[in-house]
Each structure stands twice: as structure tokens, then as C-alpha cells.
Amino acid sequence: MNRIKVGVIGATGYAGLEIVRLLLSHPNVEIAQISSVSYEGKKLSEIYPQLTGIYEKVLTNDAVVVEESQVVFACLPHGHAEPIAKKCFDQGKLFIDMGADFRLSKEEDYKQWYGGQYEEKGLHKAAVYCIPELHRDRLKNAKIIANPGCYPTSISLGLAPVLKAGIADVSTIVIDSKSGATGAGRGLALNTHYTECNEGFSPYKVASHRHTPEIEEVLSGIAKQEVTVTFVPHLLAVNRGIVSTMYVNVPPDATEETIRGLYEEFYKNERFVKLLPAGAAANLKNVKYSNYCHISLHLDNRTHRLIVVCTIDNMVKGAAGQAIQNMNIALGLEEAAGLTMVPPAF
Amino acid sequence: MNRIKVGVIGATGYAGLEIVRLLLSHPNVEIAQISSVSYEGKKLSEIYPQLTGIYEKVLTNDAVVVEESQVVFACLPHGHAEPIAKKCFDQGKLFIDMGADFRLSKEEDYKQWYGGQYEEKGLHKAAVYCIPELHRDRLKNAKIIANPGCYPTSISLGLAPVLKAGIADVSTIVIDSKSGATGAGRGLALNTHYTECNEGFSPYKVASHRHTPEIEEVLSGIAKQEVTVTFVPHLLAVNRGIVSTMYVNVPPDATEETIRGLYEEFYKNERFVKLLPAGAAANLKNVKYSNYCHISLHLDNRTHRLIVVCTIDNMVKGAAGQAIQNMNIALGLEEAAGLTMVPPAF
Amino acid sequence: MNRIKVGVIGATGYAGLEIVRLLLSHPNVEIAQISSVSYEGKKLSEIYPQLTGIYEKVLTNDAVVVEESQVVFACLPHGHAEPIAKKCFDQGKLFIDMGADFRLSKEEDYKQWYGGQYEEKGLHKAAVYCIPELHRDRLKNAKIIANPGCYPTSISLGLAPVLKAGIADVSTIVIDSKSGATGAGRGLALNTHYTECNEGFSPYKVASHRHTPEIEEVLSGIAKQEVTVTFVPHLLAVNRGIVSTMYVNVPPDATEETIRGLYEEFYKNERFVKLLPAGAAANLKNVKYSNYCHISLHLDNRTHRLIVVCTIDNMVKGAAGQAIQNMNIALGLEEAAGLTMVPPAF
Amino acid sequence: MNRIKVGVIGATGYAGLEIVRLLLSHPNVEIAQISSVSYEGKKLSEIYPQLTGIYEKVLTNDAVVVEESQVVFACLPHGHAEPIAKKCFDQGKLFIDMGADFRLSKEEDYKQWYGGQYEEKGLHKAAVYCIPELHRDRLKNAKIIANPGCYPTSISLGLAPVLKAGIADVSTIVIDSKSGATGAGRGLALNTHYTECNEGFSPYKVASHRHTPEIEEVLSGIAKQEVTVTFVPHLLAVNRGIVSTMYVNVPPDATEETIRGLYEEFYKNERFVKLLPAGAAANLKNVKYSNYCHISLHLDNRTHRLIVVCTIDNMVKGAAGQAIQNMNIALGLEEAAGLTMVPPAF
Structure with a gap:
């Protein structure tokens, strides 16, 4: 089976790094590209030495990530996800936002608590917020997933x-x-x-x-x-x-x-x-x-x-793990794929 | 001025040790005796090496503590304070209980939550429970003080x-x-x-x-x-x-x-x-x-x-410090005596 | 492919639990039995709640573990491994000792530092001590493996x-x-x-x-x-x-x-x-x-x-992980099987 | 007895704050002024809330500190102490440097390891480096004390x-x-x-x-x-x-x-x-x-x-405490004044 190509935008933040780490053990996907504004051109393992000799990928920019991925995870400060979501949406790629930009259905709530507004209202209509155990059904045909807060x-x-x-x-x-x-x-x-x-x-x-x-x-x-x-x-x-x-x-x-x-x-x-x-x-x-x-x-x-x-x-069920769980469901993979790690006792 | 003689029963537990430590810097008292059931005959500094060369007192038993002290702090598991309180009370010494035996005014509450009963009901009438900022007045003439829980x-x-x-x-x-x-x-x-x-x-x-x-x-x-x-x-x-x-x-x-x-x-x-x-x-x-x-x-x-x-x-305002604050008030000393340490920033 | 049956003796100690945890993600083995002297008859998840709903196996005794396993990990205080090693050896099972009983080649060293002696000298001759990167070759045909100290x-x-x-x-x-x-x-x-x-x-x-x-x-x-x-x-x-x-x-x-x-x-x-x-x-x-x-x-x-x-x-390269690495080599499995977890950054 | 007026330059760093904290319990000194480049005009308790209601002094600048103090502690990055030391020296005040500027007797060592040079060579001759237990005698008539590194x-x-x-x-x-x-x-x-x-x-x-x-x-x-x-x-x-x-x-x-x-x-x-x-x-x-x-x-x-x-x-014997110990000796006070705190057990 061909592995699905996945990209991570903002891979050097904690959520992005954790997505990368978990995806490295996922049986059905491969990481196509990863990006970072601050560290473009460096290897992720230079920032996170735990990856030394394990994953030596060089960080690129978000355009390359979108270009080469079927699924895009965006780990960005709020207010930065819309343009990338639009690009992915227009190209029929699955976009999973780790930030808050698509979480609130009412724009006035977003304005009040985050201070911005919705530029692309159609995207927000298309976006689904999903905690799988509560809203699994929403993921059918979803193209923009708002991954919940921790x-x-x-x-x-x-x-x-x-x-x-x-x-x-x-x-x-x-x-x-x-x-x-x-x-x-x-x-x-x-x-x-x-x-x-x-x-x-x-x-x-x-x-x-x-x-x-x-x-x-x-x-x-x-x-x-x-x-x-x-x-x-x-x-x-x-x-x-x-x-x-x-x-x-x-x-x-x-x-x-x-x-x-x-x-x-x-x-x-x-x-x-x-x-x-x-x-x-x-x-x-x-x-x-x-x-x-x-x-x-x-x-x-x-x-x-x-x-x-x-x-x-x-960082897992509250961020990277749940995002992968959402991806698995949306792609029709086994829901627990890549998420079977047993918690350590110490 | 003569220093007041103070004793600590159960000095090797955390509350007892903290009382000893604070009393060592108290300007108006001296530690007369300290006791421990488990470590009688040993030096407190053998159990707590931080006291090496600072305080080399040998632990004795509770009878000696009561005998030689004007004020007795008891740091005992609940259910063990009454007999010692009685001895102190009968001899006109100030008794300060760090445990729960004198904290509840209603015996049925004590029975329900701690499972024991009040043997010496008169003592319980005489005892005062005191958080100084709320009940300072109760300490006038007090001979048994129930030091509050943390x-x-x-x-x-x-x-x-x-x-x-x-x-x-x-x-x-x-x-x-x-x-x-x-x-x-x-x-x-x-x-x-x-x-x-x-x-x-x-x-x-x-x-x-x-x-x-x-x-x-x-x-x-x-x-x-x-x-x-x-x-x-x-x-x-x-x-x-x-x-x-x-x-x-x-x-x-x-x-x-x-x-x-x-x-x-x-x-x-x-x-x-x-x-x-x-x-x-x-x-x-x-x-x-x-x-x-x-x-x-x-x-x-x-x-x-x-x-x-x-x-x-x-351990301080929630135990040893408050007990000393109560003692200070009951003895007519300056309320903050021995308690002026400035909290460290790290 | 049939999974190899593996047993863990002393599964409630930290090393034993970690072996169990890692084996649960191993692609080529299944855990046949686990034992504990103190908790026989209880579920391991009662002692370690992280296993709730993940692994609900009941702890048995060492005899059952040996009986039903092809590979036996022993996590015991030093001085207790010999009799079990002998049983496994006699029955042609692979025995991996997490303790110190087979680590020292000279009995006088064992006597001096651990205070015991070697009852079954033949077993000690058969046993191999192995840090894979240094002694991988020793594992060929090994039946008793002394897993190194951390x-x-x-x-x-x-x-x-x-x-x-x-x-x-x-x-x-x-x-x-x-x-x-x-x-x-x-x-x-x-x-x-x-x-x-x-x-x-x-x-x-x-x-x-x-x-x-x-x-x-x-x-x-x-x-x-x-x-x-x-x-x-x-x-x-x-x-x-x-x-x-x-x-x-x-x-x-x-x-x-x-x-x-x-x-x-x-x-x-x-x-x-x-x-x-x-x-x-x-x-x-x-x-x-x-x-x-x-x-x-x-x-x-x-x-x-x-x-x-x-x-x-x-607990991993210094204990459970290295023991599994040794097992993999001895059994002719891929050396890294079950050990591919990527270290987390935090 | 009049309290000696002491000032602290760089009071918002960890060493400076710790000196202030310890001096607040010193029996023979009073803090005249404290300074900070970054926080001048603010109260120290705004930066360190542990001082709320205990010490509400406003931070000033180093000139005011020197002006109003008999003893000056300087807690500055290396390379910044010389001019202040000179001012103090010329006015006959005791200057205690918490940094490295006066610790090395050979200028070439300073150049090699810190990269600067000695502008006022006379000051460096006058300065004494002192771990009291090893060099107590050096403090006689000392006017510039290089407090040792931790x-x-x-x-x-x-x-x-x-x-x-x-x-x-x-x-x-x-x-x-x-x-x-x-x-x-x-x-x-x-x-x-x-x-x-x-x-x-x-x-x-x-x-x-x-x-x-x-x-x-x-x-x-x-x-x-x-x-x-x-x-x-x-x-x-x-x-x-x-x-x-x-x-x-x-x-x-x-x-x-x-x-x-x-x-x-x-x-x-x-x-x-x-x-x-x-x-x-x-x-x-x-x-x-x-x-x-x-x-x-x-x-x-x-x-x-x-x-x-x-x-x-x-932070104490390795910095603020030792500096106060040095000050005490240099001023002819009791060596342990302000330093009698008993270490806590937890």
C-alpha cells in the first residue's frame, strides 16, 4: 500500500514536533515535507537532538509543504491558518489546523476572545471541529478539521x-x-x-x-x-x-x-x-x-x-495524537493507527 | 531576660522538625528537650544531617519533655495527645497540639471523621482552636491550643x-x-x-x-x-x-x-x-x-x-509557624517573634 | 507467522513492568504469562493503572510462566535466578536474567561484591553476558543471557x-x-x-x-x-x-x-x-x-x-530495551523489533 | 548602635535579590538604596512578589546607591564593575564585587577567559579575593573585595x-x-x-x-x-x-x-x-x-x-551569603551576623 504523504507546517514548535514524532511510527503515512519560518534550511534534528540519526529531514517553507502533501497539519499562532487552509481546500487536500482559527463557529466569539475576524467565511462553514469520541460523524468528507484545544x-x-x-x-x-x-x-x-x-x-x-x-x-x-x-x-x-x-x-x-x-x-x-x-x-x-x-x-x-x-x-490526546486520530478517521484508516503506544508507568 | 523553656514531642516528624528549626532562631525561647518514640537516645542531627554541628541535642521521651518545659508542642498521630495534654494542663503548662485531637468542638464530628472519642471532656472544653487572624482573642489565658490544619x-x-x-x-x-x-x-x-x-x-x-x-x-x-x-x-x-x-x-x-x-x-x-x-x-x-x-x-x-x-x-503558616505564632500570642510575646524570615524568590 | 511466547517473572517491579510495556508493541512476540510473588492472582493493571483497558492479564507464578513460555525474562533480586535458569536451560528455553546472577564470570567477584556463590557452575559457563554493540556474536546459540547492568x-x-x-x-x-x-x-x-x-x-x-x-x-x-x-x-x-x-x-x-x-x-x-x-x-x-x-x-x-x-x-537501553534487543538477536529477529520508539523532546 | 548603610547595585538579578533578602534580616545593617538599570523607578516587590508588604523600596540608579551607602554590593555582568569600584574606592567606601572583574590576579588570565582588560590597574592591586575560611586575613583594611565564584x-x-x-x-x-x-x-x-x-x-x-x-x-x-x-x-x-x-x-x-x-x-x-x-x-x-x-x-x-x-x-555560600560574611569580617562585625539561618530539611 502506498503511504499517504503528510506535511507539517510549523514543525519546530512543540505541537509540530510531536506530530512529526508520532507520524514517524505511523504505519500508513510518510512525512513528505516539514517547514518552519525561523529555521528553514536547517535539519529538524539540529533543533531537537533526540532525532539525531533517526530523522534528518531539512525544514522547508509552507508552500513546499502544501505542494507535496496530501494532508497538511498547520501548527501556527492563531490568525495565520486561513490562507494556507484556503490553498489546501482549493486543491482538495486535507487541512488540519492545530490552532484556534477554525474552532469557534460564531465569528463574534472569535472576535471577542482572539481579536480577529474571519476573512474567508466559506472556509469556516466547511471546517469541522472534532473530538472524535463526541463528533466522529462530522469527519465524513471533511476537508478542514479544527483540532480541539487541550x-x-x-x-x-x-x-x-x-x-x-x-x-x-x-x-x-x-x-x-x-x-x-x-x-x-x-x-x-x-x-x-x-x-x-x-x-x-x-x-x-x-x-x-x-x-x-x-x-x-x-x-x-x-x-x-x-x-x-x-x-x-x-x-x-x-x-x-x-x-x-x-x-x-x-x-x-x-x-x-x-x-x-x-x-x-x-x-x-x-x-x-x-x-x-x-x-x-x-x-x-x-x-x-x-x-x-x-x-x-x-x-x-x-x-x-x-x-x-x-x-x-x-501534547497527545490534547494536541498531536488527537489530530492524527482525526486524520485517521477522515482518511478511512484505522482510528488508532500510529497511536497505540502504551503509557509508561514512570 | 530569661528564655522560656520549650519542648517538642515527636520532633523527628516533619512538623516537629520544622518547629525545632524555627525555634532555633526564636529570640525569646530555648529548646529544653525534644523527644521521639522511634529514635530516643539518638541525636536529632543523626536523622536530619542539616543540623550537623548546629544542633546536636539528644532525643529523649515525652515525660522528660513535659517535666522540663514550660511550653509543650505535641506532634503526634491523632488519638495520642490527650494524656499528655492532661499532664501539661494539670501542671499549668502551655500545651500546643499539632494534631487533630482538639480541633473539633463536637465530639460526634470527631467520631465520624477520625473514629475515636473524647476521654477527657473537660480538656476539650478548655482547648481553643486558633487561626490568629480570625480567633486571636481566644488565646487569652489559653492552656491548650489546637493548632489548625494546613x-x-x-x-x-x-x-x-x-x-x-x-x-x-x-x-x-x-x-x-x-x-x-x-x-x-x-x-x-x-x-x-x-x-x-x-x-x-x-x-x-x-x-x-x-x-x-x-x-x-x-x-x-x-x-x-x-x-x-x-x-x-x-x-x-x-x-x-x-x-x-x-x-x-x-x-x-x-x-x-x-x-x-x-x-x-x-x-x-x-x-x-x-x-x-x-x-x-x-x-x-x-x-x-x-x-x-x-x-x-x-x-x-x-x-x-x-x-x-x-x-x-x-509547613510554616500551615503548621509550625502558626503554632509558634499562637505560642507568641498566648505568652504575650511579640506575635511575629521568630517568624520574620523573608520568603526566598527561588 | 506465529508469535513467539514470552513470559516475564517479577512483572510488577520496574524492570519487569517496562519489559511488559515494550513487549506489548513488539511485532513478533506475545506475552504468554506474567508472574509476581506479591501480587499473584491480581491483574497487573490493578498495580499499574496505566494499563487499564489495555492489558488486563492476571499475574500467575513462575512455574506457570516457565511452563507456557519459549522465552523467559527474570526480574528478580540477585540470588534468585539460578533455579529458574536451570529449569529453562533443561527445557531448551531461552532465559534472560535481568539481575546480576550471571553477569560476573569469576565466582570470587560475585562472592566479594554480592556475597553469594554459584550453585550450578555449568549454567554460569553456558551463560553469556551481552551488550549487543560490544558482544553481539556471543548470542549465537545462547540459552542463558545475562542482561547487563544500567x-x-x-x-x-x-x-x-x-x-x-x-x-x-x-x-x-x-x-x-x-x-x-x-x-x-x-x-x-x-x-x-x-x-x-x-x-x-x-x-x-x-x-x-x-x-x-x-x-x-x-x-x-x-x-x-x-x-x-x-x-x-x-x-x-x-x-x-x-x-x-x-x-x-x-x-x-x-x-x-x-x-x-x-x-x-x-x-x-x-x-x-x-x-x-x-x-x-x-x-x-x-x-x-x-x-x-x-x-x-x-x-x-x-x-x-x-x-x-x-x-x-x-530502564530501556539500561534494562528492558537492551534485554529485548538481546532476545531479538538470539532469536534471529530484526535487532530493533519492538524498539523503534522515537525519543520525545519533552 | 547605628546601622551601617548598605547599597545593592543590580538588585533585580538573582544574586542581588538574594543579598537584599539576607540583609533584611541582618542585625547591624540597613539597606540604604537599591538599583537596577532595567527597572529603575519600580518597586522591587513588583518584580519579586514575595516582598509584597515586606519590603516596598523603589529601585534607583547606581549613582544614588554609591552616594548613600557605606558599603556597596555590585551584581553586574563582568566588565561593568571597574568604574563603580573606582568611585567607591576614591570615596573610601567598601566595594564588594559579585562578578568576575576582580577575581583573577593575572590580567592575561582575565583576557584569555573573559576577553577584556584591566583599565584601572591600581584597583586590581588593591582588590582582595576572599573565601573567608581560606583567606580571612586578606580582609584587613580591604576596600575592594572580589567575592568568589560559586x-x-x-x-x-x-x-x-x-x-x-x-x-x-x-x-x-x-x-x-x-x-x-x-x-x-x-x-x-x-x-x-x-x-x-x-x-x-x-x-x-x-x-x-x-x-x-x-x-x-x-x-x-x-x-x-x-x-x-x-x-x-x-x-x-x-x-x-x-x-x-x-x-x-x-x-x-x-x-x-x-x-x-x-x-x-x-x-x-x-x-x-x-x-x-x-x-x-x-x-x-x-x-x-x-x-x-x-x-x-x-x-x-x-x-x-x-x-x-x-x-x-x-546562592548563599556560593554568592550572597559569602559576600555578607566577607562584609562582616571587613567591617569587624560578628562573622556570622545575618547568616544564622538553619537549613530546612525539605
Whole structure:
């Protein structure tokens, strides 16, 4: 079988590098070209010495990537994906955007939270946002895929079953998330300077993070009613992983067992989402370096609050892995192709 | 001036060691005796090499400590403090319990959450629970002081002003706390084995932690109504520090500015509690190795939820430092004596 | 093609678990049985929740493992491998020992450093010690493989080319190694208690570590003369990885370029050993979670000392990965089968 | 007693901040002024929130600092200290340089390793380099003090007794040092970006670090012969602390006991240097946040190599603490004034 030619634009950022790394073990694709604005002409292994002698490809520019690829992953700051998406769309190539440019269906949300506007409105209509376990069907014939944000993935997977069942009081949702430092990317900043981050812990962008409208759009779609949440992210001094601890009121007669049943049913056919047994608590160390998602459920009987803990590797299920999962589905490949790595215990 | 003779029972545990360490720089006291069940007859510096050549005291037993001290700190597993408290009380010595035995005023709460009972009910009547910034007056003539738990301290200091003002909807309180690994003590366990804890993050004892009734008793006292909370602690892979992120609904017309005013007023005379300026977020690295408490306020105008972030060093303001602060007040010393260390930046 | 049946004895220790994890992605084998003395009858996923829903095998005992496997990996404390090795040997199965019982050719070395003796001397004659890049030929017809220690692997790979060339003054070898905490295994101990290990650094077993005779035997074999070294290991507060910094005098007329040439030649056909370009320094983060070994060379022209820095993942190339590499060669499989994972950048 | 007026130039860098922090607890001085080129006009607490409500001083410029201070600490990049030193010298103020400008007695060494030259040769004659335990007498009447580098301090204290005794073979000295990330300062760089530094370990500037000539000058002075060393520093993913593991050949008849005796004698009157008992190994966690230095001795009887492990907090004994110790001596204050903090155990 011929391997599908895939390209990665922005391959030297953390998401881009992780896509490259995972694609190197994918059985059905080959990496055609990779690009970088800052490092064009250099080998990727010069920037990332872990690739020494393993992958010595030279970085090119985005035009070459588009030209030679059937599938294009774009890892760009928001506001830069549209022109490339258009080119791919016009040439019938599959375009997968790792940024936020196609995630929000309402342009006014994008304007409010990101400060830009939609130049090519037709593209945005064509684009589909997809967390596979929630929106797999959307990928049929999709040509532009908006790959979800890391926080929205961990939150949506955690809350979907109880929201879909209609038993949660959606006015009471509080989301306390914690993300590893790769979430902040490779750009240097004081809060991710080693000595400032290490042995520290703090929230940031409290109730004002740009992932908020994306979270609310996904949750509203599942709940079939408008959902507004309080979302507070924290920076965690680990390399990888997100833990979202979520709180929502449920009726006094709801039991943990019933709710557990909803989750089991919801995810019974999913390979990558695992519901932990009663009494266990989800821990990010158990999913890191993998595409798995762990969910634990806890009912506070004293307050009738359901506590859902959902953890993923922000760089895999929260970024590169989910993008490949989306690609696999869109291309009709096995959904788990290239994503079967077993999480390490340490 | 003669130095006051102080003793520490259970000096080889983390709280006991930290009390000893801080007392070594206290201007008004001297350490008379220290004890340990497991290490009696050894020097404390044999267990903690940081004390080599600085403090070479030999560990004795609790009887000797009580005998030779005017003030006794007890760092014992819960259920072991009563007999020693009685001895001190009968001899007119000041007894400060670092454990949970005297923290709860209702015996049924103690029974439910800790599984024991109060043998000496009179002692429990005499005992006072004291977070100095909230209950300083209780220390007048106190002979038994129940030193607060680390989580309750961070939570009570964070919520007191808004609860006292009566503007919070106390049925909506959600508390998401994160504690460094010293909170689990020196006892070996798999979840604090280096390779299991490092690069991991997880909640534990979800909505079932023993500090819950203590939190509720303190908050109810301030709010002057029964308060029930959802409390979820998480283990953070740092050595020291607690961050409590707290969520509570406030009326739609409450502004961040008004609420900030309440906090400023409440803490205006306090040396150890600092309200951060608008826009800043409390970070545990800024209080570690000190007795300070940092609070940041954030109002989610979209949901009318107040978010309070409160951070302390769990071993200082959350344990040893607060105990010394309580001792200072009870003895009529300067409240900050021995507690003036400036937090390091790294 | 039928998959080869492989068993793992001691599968709940760190080395055993890592073998299981890697074998789950191996294209030519299947795991027949796994055993544990402490957890027989439990599922491995109960001890390691990362396996939830991925691998739900129940742990059995060593007899069943041997019975049902064609290849047996033994992950046992030293002194326990002989009887199982004998059983496997007698039944013509391939036995791979992860411990030290078959590593030393001289029984007196074993006695001196480990304190035991060889009961079945014939087995020890049959056993072969193998770092594939140095001793690949020994595996032909091997039935008992002594898998090397983690420190000796990083040290031997680093020094082999210069020792083989005969230009090093073998009386001057100083080895300063640093290992991540997984090297100490899963057993609880104070020095690997999170709060004691984190933000600390220290040597241990200074010039007295049990890997010393193994290091000297390998190096002597390559140098074709008796080599005695000073070896000082340090505990590094990271999960994985070893860095060995090695010092050896070379003749005044030796240049870094010449020596680099020796290394290039020595490893030119090796997939897993990478010589870094001049100016680069080997970093453990670049090999972790992989079977790769990175070597950097530095000549101190002022003292005519060659400095070799060699890094591996102690759990992969230093344990489980190298054992699988040895198995692959012994079975005539592709040497890199199951070991092609690309190291992550973070 | 009037407090001595002290100023800090470059107070927003890590060394400057640490000096300020320590001086805030010093019984005999007051901070007159602090300066910063980048942050003039801002409060230091705006840059370092740990100082909120504790120290709200506004940063000024270096001219004001010199004007209003009797003692000036300069925390500047190398090459910038001379003009300020001159001003202080001419006005009879005590100048303490935290940088490298006055550390090397030979201008050609400075040229070779730092690339600059000495403009004011008279100042360099007047300047004294001082590790108090080795050169205390030099401080008498000193007006310019070159505060030693962090690596040279840990190395010189570790090797001084055996070099002074004349029993070490100085041609065999190998120094393998490991430093926490504060050593790299507050400037952003990729190797101290959290995700690049965390879970990594690597040497840097192998056999080419600028501290080399300083190390050799100090050791040569003690050994009374020219000493050339191989020095390899490594970046350690901890905030604070240096461990230097040092190797040197001693005569076959030297015993660990004899050598231990030399060290005991050498340091018997020193408050800050502690020789650990036989069998113990120095660990940086036992000195961090303090001015103490721990030394452990280990003799490899098989190779007749002495291994000395010496650890300090790079920011205290390796920088700010030692500078204050030097100031105390020069001013005739108690040597340990402001430096009595007991190292924390965690």
C-alpha cells in the first residue's frame, strides 16, 4: 500500500514536533515535507537532538509543504491558518489546523476572545471541529478539521455523558484545570523559566482564558442548552499532562452508581477513553506519552455535587495524537493507527 | 531576660522538625528537650544531617519533655495527645497540639471523621482552636491550643472576609486545594515514592478528607450560619506549599472592587496576610519557607462567581509557624517573634 | 507467522513492568504469562493503572510462566535466578536474567561484591553476558543471557572505542555517573521518598557500588588488559536516565578529531548508538523513553584528558530495551523489533 | 548602635535579590538604596512578589546607591564593575564585587577567559579575593573585595586541606560539578526553559568554563605549586545548590582516617564548614537556603584516589551569603551576623 504523504507546517514548535514524532511510527503515512519560518534550511534534528540519526529531514517553507502533501497539519499562532487552509481546500487536500482559527463557529466569539475576524467565511462553514469520541460523524468528507484545544478536550470528555443525560444543573459548572508546562509552548517566558516555575504553583488567566468559548460551545452542543462555565487554569510544574477537576450539581436522588452507568454506556466502544473503577482517582502520570484519557467519578453526597476528574496528555490526546486520530478517521484508516503506544508507568 | 523553656514531642516528624528549626532562631525561647518514640537516645542531627554541628541535642521521651518545659508542642498521630495534654494542663503548662485531637468542638464530628472519642471532656472544653487572624482573642489565658490544619488555614483565611460580610451564597462553595508532598509527612508510601509522585498529579480523598469538618466549623463560625462545602485536595509534586482555589457565588451587583475593599479592611492590621493587587494571582513559590499568606481575588462577571486563591507554606503558616505564632500570642510575646524570615524568590 | 511466547517473572517491579510495556508493541512476540510473588492472582493493571483497558492479564507464578513460555525474562533480586535458569536451560528455553546472577564470570567477584556463590557452575559457563554493540556474536546459540547492568552499559559504550584503540591510559579512569530514581526500583526507601529526593543531589555507594566488578570485567575485555576504575554513582532527581561522565588520560598528541574518528568507525553500523557532533554535550532528556545511547566527546587539551559523556535511558537501553534487543538477536529477529520508539523532546 | 548603610547595585538579578533578602534580616545593617538599570523607578516587590508588604523600596540608579551607602554590593555582568569600584574606592567606601572583574590576579588570565582588560590597574592591586575560611586575613583594611565564584568556593573548600598537606598528586585532579539552575541567573534561555531543563541532565562548557582559572589560582595558592585541573560543570534540575565531586590521587599509604584528621584540624574553628562523619555522603539538600558547606571524604583503596564531595547553596555560600560574611569580617562585625539561618530539611 502506498503511504499517504503528510506535511507539517510549523514543525519546530512543540505541537509540530510531536506530530512529526508520532507520524514517524505511523504505519500508513510518510512525512513528505516539514517547514518552519525561523529555521528553514536547517535539519529538524539540529533543533531537537533526540532525532539525531533517526530523522534528518531539512525544514522547508509552507508552500513546499502544501505542494507535496496530501494532508497538511498547520501548527501556527492563531490568525495565520486561513490562507494556507484556503490553498489546501482549493486543491482538495486535507487541512488540519492545530490552532484556534477554525474552532469557534460564531465569528463574534472569535472576535471577542482572539481579536480577529474571519476573512474567508466559506472556509469556516466547511471546517469541522472534532473530538472524535463526541463528533466522529462530522469527519465524513471533511476537508478542514479544527483540532480541539487541550483544555476543551479534557473538559468535554469529562462532562459529556452527564450533560447528555440531562441530569446536571448546567448553571453550576466549575472547572479547575491544571496543565503541564508544554502547554505554554517553546517560547521563552519568565513564568516558564526553570527556577520560576519549579516548586511553584499558580492559576493564570483566571476566568478569562481563551479556551472558555470553545468549552462552552462544545458543552452547549452536548447539553442542548446554553452552558456558561467558570474555568480556571493553573500552571503545573510537570512537562506533560492536564488534569481537569470539574464540579456540577446533580439531583439529590442521583447516585454515583447510576452516573457511573451513564459513563460506561457512553464510552463503551471507545478505545482511548477509560473510566476508572469506583474509588480510584485519575492521575496524569497514567496517561502521559499516550493518547488515552482517564476519567474518575466522585459524588459528594453531602452537597449533591458530582466531581469528575479527567486527565489526558496535553501534547497527545490534547494536541498531536488527537489530530492524527482525526486524520485517521477522515482518511478511512484505522482510528488508532500510529497511536497505540502504551503509557509508561514512570 | 530569661528564655522560656520549650519542648517538642515527636520532633523527628516533619512538623516537629520544622518547629525545632524555627525555634532555633526564636529570640525569646530555648529548646529544653525534644523527644521521639522511634529514635530516643539518638541525636536529632543523626536523622536530619542539616543540623550537623548546629544542633546536636539528644532525643529523649515525652515525660522528660513535659517535666522540663514550660511550653509543650505535641506532634503526634491523632488519638495520642490527650494524656499528655492532661499532664501539661494539670501542671499549668502551655500545651500546643499539632494534631487533630482538639480541633473539633463536637465530639460526634470527631467520631465520624477520625473514629475515636473524647476521654477527657473537660480538656476539650478548655482547648481553643486558633487561626490568629480570625480567633486571636481566644488565646487569652489559653492552656491548650489546637493548632489548625494546613488546608483549613489556607481556606479560612481566603474565605473569611467575604463570609463575614454575608454576601456569599454559602451553599455554592467549592474548594479545590493542592498541597505539596510534605503534607503527607515522612512516612513512606507509594504515592510519595519519588518516581510515582514526580511528573504526576491527582486528587485524593475526594470529598472525604478529614479536614472537611474542621473547615466547615471555622467557616460556619465566621458566616454565622451552617456552611457545607465540597472540598477536594490534590497532591502536588513540590516539597512545600498549599494553593486553595475557592469558588463561591456572590450577588450580580457585587464588584471585584467592593469585594477587594472588604478584604483590605479585614486584613489591614495583619502582618502575615497579604492581599495581592488586582490582576495578580497568588503563587505558592512566593510564600514558601515563610509564615506569609497570599490572597488573590478574581470575579467571574459572566457567572457571578468569586474566585479566591489563597496560598501558604503548609509547613510554616500551615503548621509550625502558626503554632509558634499562637505560642507568641498566648505568652504575650511579640506575635511575629521568630517568624520574620523573608520568603526566598527561588 | 506465529508469535513467539514470552513470559516475564517479577512483572510488577520496574524492570519487569517496562519489559511488559515494550513487549506489548513488539511485532513478533506475545506475552504468554506474567508472574509476581506479591501480587499473584491480581491483574497487573490493578498495580499499574496505566494499563487499564489495555492489558488486563492476571499475574500467575513462575512455574506457570516457565511452563507456557519459549522465552523467559527474570526480574528478580540477585540470588534468585539460578533455579529458574536451570529449569529453562533443561527445557531448551531461552532465559534472560535481568539481575546480576550471571553477569560476573569469576565466582570470587560475585562472592566479594554480592556475597553469594554459584550453585550450578555449568549454567554460569553456558551463560553469556551481552551488550549487543560490544558482544553481539556471543548470542549465537545462547540459552542463558545475562542482561547487563544500567551503569555498566552506559560506561562500556562510552569507553569501548578509545579502550579498544589502545590509546587510553587505563590507570587513570574516573567515572562519575548520575542515575534517575527508577534505578532504585519500586521499593520504598527514605532516599527516594519524594520530599527527601526532590531538590536534592548526592553520591551514594562511593567507590563501592556492586556494578564496579562488572564494569571492570567488560572494560578489561575490550582493553585486553586489567582495568581498575574509580566509579562514583549519584542519585539524580529525575525519573529516568543515566549520564556517565568519564575521564581518562590520552597521549599529548591525540586530537579530538582523531578520537572522534575512532568512535565514528566503531559505531558506524549501530542503530542505537549516536555520536553527537563536536561541541554538543549528551543530555539524558534526548534519549529517555527510547533504546538510544548518545555519546559526546570532549578533549581537555590543557590536561590531555579525554572526557566522554554517555547517556541512556536506564530502564530501556539500561534494562528492558537492551534485554529485548538481546532476545531479538538470539532469536534471529530484526535487532530493533519492538524498539523503534522515537525519543520525545519533552 | 547605628546601622551601617548598605547599597545593592543590580538588585533585580538573582544574586542581588538574594543579598537584599539576607540583609533584611541582618542585625547591624540597613539597606540604604537599591538599583537596577532595567527597572529603575519600580518597586522591587513588583518584580519579586514575595516582598509584597515586606519590603516596598523603589529601585534607583547606581549613582544614588554609591552616594548613600557605606558599603556597596555590585551584581553586574563582568566588565561593568571597574568604574563603580573606582568611585567607591576614591570615596573610601567598601566595594564588594559579585562578578568576575576582580577575581583573577593575572590580567592575561582575565583576557584569555573573559576577553577584556584591566583599565584601572591600581584597583586590581588593591582588590582582595576572599573565601573567608581560606583567606580571612586578606580582609584587613580591604576596600575592594572580589567575592568568589560559586564553583570555585565549593571546590576550594573541598580540596584545601589535602592540598595544603602536600599529599595530593596535583596533576591528577578531576572535578565533576553539578549546579542548580539559579546559577544561570534570571535571563531567559532555552536550556533553562522549564520543559527543556526538567527531567534532563547534561554537562556544559566541558573543560572550558570561565571559573577554571579562578579555581586554579586558588588551588595553586594553597598547594604552593602550579595546579591545573579538569573541570566539568553540569546543569542540575534543582533551584539551588552545587555538588562538586572531586578526584585526586594520594599515596598508597594514606588512609581515610589520616586524611579525615587533616580536614578536622583544618576546619575545627569554622562555623560554616562541616565535615560529615565517615560513611555519610554530602547532599545539597542539607545546606540549601543556608551559608553552610558540607564535605564528605571517601578513599578508594583500590585505586588510591581520594574522593571529596563538597556541597554549598550556590546562592548563599556560593554568592550572597559569602559576600555578607566577607562584609562582616571587613567591617569587624560578628562573622556570622545575618547568616544564622538553619537549613530546612525539605
